[in-house]
Amino acid sequence: xxxxxxxxxxxxxxxxxxxxxxxxxxxxxxxxxxxxxxxxxxxxxxxxxxxxxxxxxxxxxxxxxxxxxxxxxxxxxxxxxxxxxxxxxxxxxxxxxxxxxxxxxxxxxxxxxxxxxxxxxxxxxxxxxxxxxxxxxxxxxxxxxxxxxxxxxxxxxxxxx
Amino acid sequence: xxxxxxxxxxxxxxxxxxxxxxxxxxxxxxxxxxxxxxxxxxxxxxxxxxxxxxxxxxxxxxxxxxxxxxxxxxxxxxxxxxxxxxxxxxxxxxxxxxxxxxxxxxxxxxxxxxxxxxxxxxxxxxxxxxxxxxxxxxxxxxxxxxxxxxxxxxxxxxxxxxxxxxxxxxxxxxxxxxxxxxxxxxxxxxxxxxxxxxxxxxxxxxxxxxxxxxxxxxxxxxxxxxxxxxxxxxxxxxxxxxxxxxxxxxxxxxxxxxxxxxxxxxxxxxxxxxxxxxxxxxxxxxxxxxxxxxxxxxxxxxxxxxxxxxxxxxxxxxxxxxxxxxxxxxxxxxxxxxxxxxxxxxxxxxxxxxxxxxxxxxxxxxxxxxxxxxxxxxxxxxxxxxxxxxxxxxxxxxxxxxxxxxxxxxxxxxxxxxxxxxxxxxxxxxxxxxxxxxxxxxxxxxxxxxxxxxxxxxxxxxxxxxxxxxxxxxxxxxxxxxxxxxxxxxxxxxxxxxxxxxxxxxxxxxxxxxxxxxxxxxxxxxxxxxxxxxxxxxxxxxxxxxxxxxxxxxxxxxxxxxxxxxxxxxxxxxxxxxxxxxxxxxxxxxxxxxxxxxxxxxxxxxxxxxxxxxxxxxxxxxxxxxxxxxxxxxxxxxxxxxxxxxxxxxxxxxxxxxxxxxxxxxxxxxxxxxxxxxxxxxxxxxxxxxxxxxxxxxxxxxxxxxxxxxxxxxxxxxxxxxxxxxxxxxxxxxxxxxxxxxxxxxxxxx
Ligand code: FES
Ligand code: FES
Numbered sequence: 001x002x003x004x005x006x007x008x009x010x011x012x013x014x015x016x017x018x019x020x021x022x023x024x025x026x027x028x029x030x031x032x033x034x035x036x037x038x039x040x041x042x043x044x045x046x047x048x049x050x051x052x053x054x055x056x057x058x059x060x061x062x063x064x065x066x067x068x069x070x071x072x073x074x075x076x077x078x079x080x081x082x083x084x085x086x087x088x089x090x091x092x093x094x095x096x097x098x099x100x101x102x103x104x105x106x107x108x109x110x111x112x113x114x115x116x117x118x119x120x121x122x123x124x125x126x127x128x129x130x131x132x133x134x135x136x137x138x139x140x141x142x143x144x145x146x147x148x149x150x151x152x153x154x155x156x157x158x159x160x161x
Numbered sequence: 162x163x164x165x166x167x168x169x170x171x172x173x174x175x176x177x178x179x180x181x182x183x184x185x186x187x188x189x190x191x192x193x194x195x196x197x198x199x200x201x202x203x204x205x206x207x208x209x210x211x212x213x214x215x216x217x218x219x220x221x222x223x224x225x226x227x228x229x230x231x232x233x234x235x236x237x238x239x240x241x242x243x244x245x246x247x248x249x250x251x252x253x254x255x256x257x258x259x260x261x262x263x264x265x266x267x268x269x270x271x272x273x274x275x276x277x278x279x280x281x282x283x284x285x286x287x288x289x290x291x292x293x294x295x296x297x298x299x300x301x302x303x304x305x306x307x308x309x310x311x312x313x314x315x316x317x318x319x320x321x322x323x324x325x326x327x328x329x330x331x332x333x334x335x336x337x338x339x340x341x342x343x344x345x346x347x348x349x350x351x352x353x354x355x356x357x358x359x360x361x362x363x364x365x366x367x368x369x370x371x372x373x374x375x376x377x378x379x380x381x382x383x384x385x386x387x388x389x390x391x392x393x394x395x396x397x398x399x400x401x402x403x404x405x406x407x408x409x410x411x412x413x414x415x416x417x418x419x420x421x422x423x424x425x426x427x428x429x430x431x432x433x434x435x436x437x438x439x440x441x442x443x444x445x446x447x448x449x450x451x452x453x454x455x456x457x458x459x460x461x462x463x464x465x466x467x468x469x470x471x472x473x474x475x476x477x478x479x480x481x482x483x484x485x486x487x488x489x490x491x492x493x494x495x496x497x498x499x500x501x502x503x504x505x506x507x508x509x510x511x512x513x514x515x516x517x518x519x520x521x522x523x524x525x526x527x528x529x530x531x532x533x534x535x536x537x538x539x540x541x542x543x544x545x546x547x548x549x550x551x552x553x554x555x556x557x558x559x560x561x562x563x564x565x566x567x568x569x570x571x572x573x574x575x576x577x578x579x580x581x582x583x584x585x586x587x588x589x590x591x592x593x594x595x596x597x598x599x600x601x602x603x604x605x606x607x608x609x610x611x612x613x614x615x616x617x618x619x620x621x622x623x624x625x626x627x628x629x630x631x632x633x634x635x636x637x638x639x640x641x642x643x644x645x646x647x648x649x650x651x652x653x654x655x656x657x658x659x660x661x662x663x664x665x666x667x668x669x670x671x672x673x674x675x676x677x678x679x680x681x682x683x684x685x686x687x688x689x690x691x692x693x694x695x696x697x698x699x700x701x702x703x704x705x706x707x708x709x710x711x712x713x714x715x716x717x718x719x720x721x722x723x724x725x726x727x728x729x730x731x732x733x734x735x736x737x738x739x740x741x742x743x744x745x746x747x748x749x750x751x752x753x754x755x756x757x758x759x760x761x762x763x764x765x766x767x768x769x770x771x772x773x774x775x776x777x778x779x780x781x782x783x784x785x786x787x788x789x790x791x792x793x794x795x796x797x798x799x800x801x802x803x804x805x806x807x808x809x810x811x812x813x814x815x816x817x818x819x820x821x822x823x824x825x826x827x828x829x830x831x832x833x834x835x836x837x838x839x840x841x842x843x844x845x846x847x848x849x850x851x852x853x854x855x856x857x858x859x860x861x862x863x864x865x866x867x868x869x870x871x872x873x874x875x876x877x878x879x880x881x882x883x884x885x886x887x888x889x890x891x892x893x894x895x896x897x898x899x900x901x902x903x904x905x906x907x908x909x910x911x
Contacts, residue, residue, distance in 0.1 A: 024271070035270075040189035041182020043405075045356050046437045050833035053356055081182035094180040098172040101798040104806060105631030106179030107357040107405025113180060132841040139833070141356050141406050142631045143809035144802055145841045146848055 010074040014039065015083030023070040030054045030065040032073075033080060041081040041110045045139075052138030055111035056080050062118045064137070081110035084117060092158075093117055096151035104142035112138045116152050125156050165643045165650035167862055170798030174635040174655060175403065186405050187360035187375045188434045195362070196225055198420060198433035199273035201263035201280045202442075206511040206826025207289035207302075208255050213263055214281040223272035226427050227280060229263045233422060238389045239309075242381065242413045244321075246309055247477035247514070249389070249418045254287070256304060256476030257511050258827045259442025261416075266423050266431050289511035290319065291826045293450050293471045296508045304476055304509035321478055321507040324486040326754055328562050329500030331456075334465035338456030342536040346529035347893045348876075349819035350448035350473070353518055354838050357405025358440045363420040364430035369396025370421055373432075375404040377412045377628045378668040383660045385414045386421055401658035407630035408810070409517030410444035412670055413480055438832045445820065446518035447472040447481055447507075451529035456500075457537045461548040465500035466493040470526050474507045475514035482507040484515070487602060487755055488522015490561075494530055495571055495600040495764060496552040497560055511826050517670060519807060520872045523601045524814070528894065531597040531877035535884070545881065546579050546596055553598070556857075564602070565759045568865070569790040571598075574853045575766045578788040581849050582768035591775070592783060593885025596768040599873025603866050604671040605757030607747040610664035611681035613642060615689050617736040619725040620652040623682060626666025627657060627674040631806075632868050633799040634674045638682050640795060641861055645686035647713020647724045664742075672763060672866030675795060677745045679861040684743030692739045693724060696731030761858050764790040765870030767808065769845070771882035778902025780816060780883055782845035789850075792858025792865035804850045804871040809839050811875030816843070816895050 007022040014037060023032050030047075033039045033056070042065060043053035049064040056065045057079040084091050093116055096102075103109050112135060119126060119134040126134065131152050132145075140148065165171045178184035215227035230237050230252045237252045239245045251262045263280050267273035290296040290304065296319040303319060310316035315323065335341060362373035369392055376382050379401035387397045404411050416433060423431045435443060449472045456464035470489050474481035489505035505526075538548040553575065554560035554567040575598065579585075582594060612624040621642045627634045635655040642653050656663060666678060690710035697715050698705040709716040715727045728739070750757045768786040773779070787808045794800040817837045821829045830836045850871070856863025876894055884890050889904045 038191065039182075040185070043186075043356070044188065044434075045358060046833035048832060048834055051356060051437070081180075085181055090177065090180060097180050098176045101170070101173075101802045103173055103176055103179045104633070104802055105355075105357070105404065105406040106175075106184055107186065107355070109179050110182045132844070136840050136842045139356060139838060139840060141354055141408070141810070141838065142802075143806040143839060145809065145839075145844055146805055147802060149841070 008071050010071055012073060012078055014078045025071055027070050028066050029068040029070050029073045032070040039080055039082055043107055043110055052111040053108055055114045057114055057118055062115055081113055084113055093155045096155045100147045100151040102144045102147040102151045104144050108140045112148055120156060167640050167644045167795050170796050171650050173633055174639045185402055186357055187373050187402050192364060192430040195430040195432050196266040196427060197270040197273045198431050199265050199277040200261040201277050202259050202261055203255055203284055205286045206258045207287045208284040209287055210253060210262055211283040217279040218265060218276035221272050221276040223268035224276045226266040226423060227263060228423055240385050240389060241478055242480045243482055244478045257513055264419060266427055289826050291510055291512055291822050293473050293508050296510045304511060319509045321509050322482050324505045326490050327502040331465045331467050331500045331502040334500035335456055338464035339459040340457040340540055341454060342533050343454040344533055344892060345452045348449040348525040348528055349814060349894050350445055351814045351818040352441050352445045353408045353410030355406030355410060358435040358437050360434045361417050361420045362432040363424035365424055365428055366398055371398045372417050373400045374417050375411055376401050377407045379660050380626060380665050381668060382414050382417055389418050399660040401628055404628055404630040408519045412517045415443055441828055441831050442513050444516050445513045447474050447484055447515040449525035451526055453529045453533045455533045455537055461541055461543040461551050463496055463498045463552045466498050468492045468503045470505040472507055473510050475512045477514045479514045479516040481515040484517060484522040489526050490755055491600055491602055492526040492530055495554050495598055497554050519869050523873050527599050527873050528876040531874055535881050546584050549598055568762055569764055569857060570855060571764050574764060574788050574790045577851055578766035578768045578786050581786040582770060591886060592770060592772045593882045594770050595878040595881025595885060597874035597877040599765045599870060601763040601869055601873055602759035603761040604673040605755045606749045607673055607677040608667045609678040609681040609745045611685045611743045612664055613685035613741045615646055615739040617732055617738060619648055621646055621648045623655045624663045625657055625678050626663045627678045628669040632803055637675055637795050641679060641682050642686060672868040675864050676760060676860035676866050681743040681745040683861045685741035688741035689739045693727055697727045700730055761865040763866060763870040765873055767874045767878040769878045769882045771886060773883055773886045775905055778898035780896055784847045785845035786849045787871040789867050789870040790853040791867040793854050793856045793863040794852055795864055800852055800867060801850050803868045805848060807869060807871035811872035813838050814894060815876040815879045819895055
């Protein structure tokens with residue numbers, strides 16, 4: 001019952017900013033990001049860990065935030081799409097997404113970007129199959145897959161502007 | 162060439178918001194004091210509702226309303242784009258799995274979900290129909306109450322409408338044809354699976370109401386809400402933030418009337434965000450069974466096409482019957498065919514209401530007719546490309562007698578695709594090639610208004626009622642304004658999605674917006690150019706006839722001025738602005754079988770090379786070529802994105818997607834775990850897209866609509882390649898590994 005929900009205090013560092021909050025024990029990290037912290041860049045679609053729209057980075061690891069309970073993320077470092085731009089400037093990867101035409105409706109894009117950023121952090125020079133595999137958990141119904149792959153490649157090659 | 166003008170590919174307008182997460186879709190908008198809505202549904206398709214007990218649900222703290230049909234005006238209003246058959250909430254009987262019987266509004270999502278589980282519905286499950294065969298069986302129950310279909314001779318059947326199109330005499334042609342090929346094909350039930358699930362909000366707004374919806378047709382929604390609530394249009398304000406993918410699934414009103422009543426009853430804003438599972442129960446493509454009899458002469462010339470297409474639509478018509486008629490009408494394809502008979506039926510069933518879906522009824526018949534072309538070619542030992550070229554309509558030819566003649570040099574498109582796939586070159590063992598042509602009629606009617614304001618500093622605001630759901634309409638519209646009024650792209654704002662601000666637009670569908678709204682914007686810009694001419698004549702003491710405004714500049718007899726150098730002095734000390742209005746109509750044509758001829762055709766040729774793993778039945782696309790005749794690519798990158806996106810979406814219904822129903826009409830593969838759509842792992846090893854541009858379209862600068870073409874004929878091209886590789890013809894989609902493997906196992910020795 002909403003008024004009597006059991007809540008637990010947690011502390012998160014989201015995009016470099018410390019946030020202390022009380023969260024319901026059954027709420028997911030996605031719920032907390034979107035509803036409590038009003039960071040709505042992270043999207044909600046399947047809620048079963050299959051579409052990747054809710055992808056965030058948790059202590060440097062890529063997770064589907066719909067599958068992570070907020071309490072499990074206590075004391076973690078979280079990066080969402082809102083944390084990718086630096087000093088108000090989009091990152092080279094974000095710019096490459098625009099230049100290569102990787103963005104149509106945009107709904108899957110926050111998840112794609114977070115996943116691709118992590119992929120590049122781990123493998124600065126990925127091959128096409130590695131990109132395809134690395135982003136296989138991020139569905140895009142507009143199907144800009146070819147363009148997303150070229151954006152990641154261009155960023156890796158440093159040819160993105 | 163400047164990249165922000167026509168023909169360039171600037172960064173998407175609205176792109177920054179999409180890569181930074183600041184773009185607000187409906188579910189991202191926070192209204193003060195909003196109540197969360199959760200739907201109550203039953204675990205079966207068709208049931209008689211005996212009673213609904215809401216008492217336990219109402220006791221959940223935070224619950225403000227448990228709405229059932231009893232709370233609505235009686236009889237409960239019904240609505241729909243074609244027939245007013247869908248009630249706001251189930252009345253007396255549910256007709257498909259997932260139809261809401263009640264809805265809870267509560268202070269939190271948790272409370273709404275808990276209360277929804279506590280609504281006790283007593284019901285009796287009733288026999289129902291989920292297949293074409295069952296629906297057409299006279300012994301089966303009727304899906305729609307005949308009283309809803311007063312005066313309809315088919316009211317006592319599950320056939321909502323039967324459509325007949327054609328010309329010539331098929332029977333006479335059949336008696337003289339050298340070869341007749343007859344086959345039956347099935348097309349699966351698939352869903353849009355936009356990554357943004359449908360989202361709806363409503364709030365009392367003074368003496369009217371405000372609605373937020375991820376909708377493609379805000380003005381149509383406004384009209385329906387106004388009729389249901391008895392409010393003037395001016396008191397219904399629809400906000401339509403850019404949808405996160407539409408594909409046809411967000412064209413028409415769905416649950417907005419329900420949330421509107423809930424907002425009015427509670428006096429509070431309410432929001433309903435569907436789950437992905439609920440979207441499967443809200444929208445899908447019509448499945449179909451298509452029987453085609455094709456007659457050929459021995460030289461491969463087509464003698465006739467005889468097409469019978471049964472489309473399975475859902476429990477309420479939505480726009481599905483129009484899908485059936487408009488989709489089946491060009492079934493004979495882009496060919497010269499002396500005799501054609503098309504009989505198509507929209508067949509009601511107790512399933513998810515089918516609606517528009519990219520391709521709008523064409524892929525179903527195209528799959529059958531193009532596959533039959535291959536059968537004819539094989540039987541006559543004629544090359545499959547050659548047989549198509551031999552029959553292909555030439556530009557200007559009235560290939561559908563009373564309709565728009567062929568509006569492109571289509572042979573160029575076909576030859577380009579054949580060249581890119583390497584048609585006729587040697588193949589590795591285990592591989593095969595297929596090629597198919599697709600055609601779709603563009604909009605048959607249309608009405609778009611646009612307003613353009615040239616502000617005192619030369620910047621521009623464009624108002625357009627199109628929904629930018631990913632196709633990139635904002636970008637193209639801004640490019641038109643940039644080209645005509647000289648402002649750089651980042652000095653142009655495109656305002657959409659608010660019926661209180663933006664002038665009327667009929668709809669965002671049928672790949673119309675570049676052509677229809679594009680022309681309206683062009684005309685609004687031209688009206689401003691005319692005003693600039695008057696201004697320049699006054700300022701320079703010239704005759705208007707000696708002044709030309711073009712390409713963002715004002716040309717006087719002796720020199721050229723940037724627009725701003727005329728605008729500033731012309732407006733004078735008070736400043737102000739110039740306002741242009743543009744209107745683009747495509748009138749209905751009474752007597753035309755579809756109510757209007759095609760504004761343009763979308764024409765595509767898809768060619769693929771596939772490899773089939775005989776052990777597993779896996780089909781790998783080695784190369785996928787898609788070529789579309791686009792008239793003129795206003796933004797080539799966006800054309801490629803739409804083309805490839807449509808092609809990959811087409812691979813979904815071709816290779817993997819389909820609903821699975823159980824015997825009670827419940828969708829068993831509801832949601833992302835058991836229903837697979839193409840991922841980055843399912844791409845063709847190589848994808849090549851090309852476009853043909855002859856500037857011969859009716860849109861600005863010779864453009865045509867183009868967002869659906871590349872999906873139309875994916876299935877027949879892929880199936881033809883599988884057949885070429887293995888010798889096995891499969892006539893049911895999707896070509897899952899299991900289906901291919903079984904067909905290979907059962908193949909008689911070649
Ligand atoms: S919403 Fe989390 S994976 Fe789909
Ligand atoms: S851009 Fe639309 S879902 Fe990916």
